[in-house]
Amino acid sequence: MFRHTSNLQFEAKPDKPDALFAMKLQELIGGAWGEMTVTMQYLFQGWNCRMEGKYKDMIMDIATEEIGHVEMLATMVGRLLEGAPDDVTAEAVKDPAVAAVVGGMNPQHAIVGGGGAVPADSVGTPWNGKYIVASGNLMADFRANVAAEAQGRLQTARLYHMTDDPGVKQMLRFNLARDTVHQNQWLAAIQQLKEDGLEDTVVPDALFDEENQEHARTHWHLSDGGEADRGPWASGQAPDGRHSFEYMADPSPLGGKASAPAPQPHQYVTSRRDSSDASKQPSQDKSAAEKIKDTFQ
Known part of the structure; x- marks a missing residue:
């Protein structure tokens, strides 16, 4: 069960509207390393965790916090868009200098979001569930989580230098701090997995006798x-x-020539066969079943 509390985890109030920065901030919402990604990544890791206890509890705590981070950022984007000139753009852009400024606004904020955030990155690419990692192996997952928090903190740090708004910077300082603690938590969890004898350095800790x-x-x-x-x-x-x-220092290839097999005649693939080879022309009197059989062969 999830229960929503209307108060934000931390304040998200800009000092003034800034539609261009709102577009940039979308990266932290719906980008590959954004808060939507870590939210869904940690939730599915928690739901897929086969061990009740400290690991699952920790994963679900952080996952639920990340839902709040999406809300913080979405709220900040909406407030940055307050009073944005989407309704006067047609007149404004008649001046080339103004057009260059207004042109930085994400049109989806006005067209799709109605002046609010959208589940997409900073160039409008929709968020994709393929971004998440939830394998069921906690060591593999926790390492992916360290990478996700590191990339997220890196992007937050870069955005921190792209704004002079005190209110925005205040929220980003909080986000930086949470990315710091989460990196440390996942690193601590990796060490704990080893100490508990659940996983080892190489994942999975198996098949060493089978590998070459x-x-x-x-x-x-x-x-x-x-x-x-x-x-x-x-x-x-x-x-x-x-x-x-x-x-x-000077390795040699261990395999043979990387050559593709000869193509099937009915695929019309260019090859070095003799151009007079009648087999290049598919038979016209084959049954449908025979043609299907040829295809799968």
Whole structure:
């Protein structure tokens, strides 16, 4: 059960309208790393968690908080759009200088949202459920959560420098702080999973006897850069404690030629077959069943 409280988690009041910044702020709502993404990511991770107890409780606490962050940002966007000149644009844009300014407004805010936020990023691309990660493996998921919070904090930090509005900056300071604590929480949860013996460094902690051990430790030097061997990823003990890194300075391909198989005649794919080969022309007297069989062959 979810219960909505009308008070925001933190204040979201700009000092003045700013339709252009409202468009930029949409990235933190519906972008790939926005609050809609972490909201749905954490909710589905919590719903899919097969263990009742501290992990599920923590996930659901943070997930529910993120719903409030979407509301904060949507409220801020609506207030930034208050008094935005969507109804006088036609007259205003007759002046080229004014047109350049007004042209920065997201037209969807006026056309679709009626002066409010929309579930999209800063260029109007709709939010997509494919952005979320909820695998059921807590170690894999928590690592994805660290990345999501890091990217979200990075984008918030960049937006912080794009506004001089004290009210907007006050809210963004709060958002930065919450992204900080959430990064630390997911990192702490990753360590706790190891200490509890539930997951290990490499995910999943299985099939090590099945994998090709010869290729579970090597760094293949495949670029023009000459310093890849200077990091701990190229030599010494691997973080999982099971492997030792090895640097391959001049690796050779292990597979054969990457050639596609010959095409079926009825696909009309250009190939090196003899142009006189009658087999390039599909038979006209085959039954429908035979043609379907040819296709799947």
